[in-house]
Amino acid sequence: MHIVAIDDDHRMLLDRRHGTLTWTLPWAYLRIGEDPGRVARGLVHDTGASPSMARVHGVESAMEHGDHFLDIVYRCSAERVWKNSPVSSSSLWWSLDEITSMELASRTKSALVTAWPQVWPQV
16 A cells, blocks of 8 residues: 655655665555554654545556555645654655656656645646
């Protein structure tokens, strides 16, 4: 599952893919019985921000390394209170201007296109 998280300054949370220059939406694998909304909020909380309730943004069928799976994309807003978090996060908050010049993973581009009207309606 992935999370589209937008802070109160309209910045998006992105995570760098390990060993590459590609940025992606923060993600996690779900365990059986795990609450996906709670996991999505946890990904945002780990940055020190205070996330709102996560809602389903979309579902994509994906193939990776020969395995087929469903990728649930959640969306939430986040208030920048910058609490200390006991968990370290490699995710960073980026403005629209910064994002347009970054190398993004294909799923991230797809989520951005879908979220654009709600996230940046003035653009």
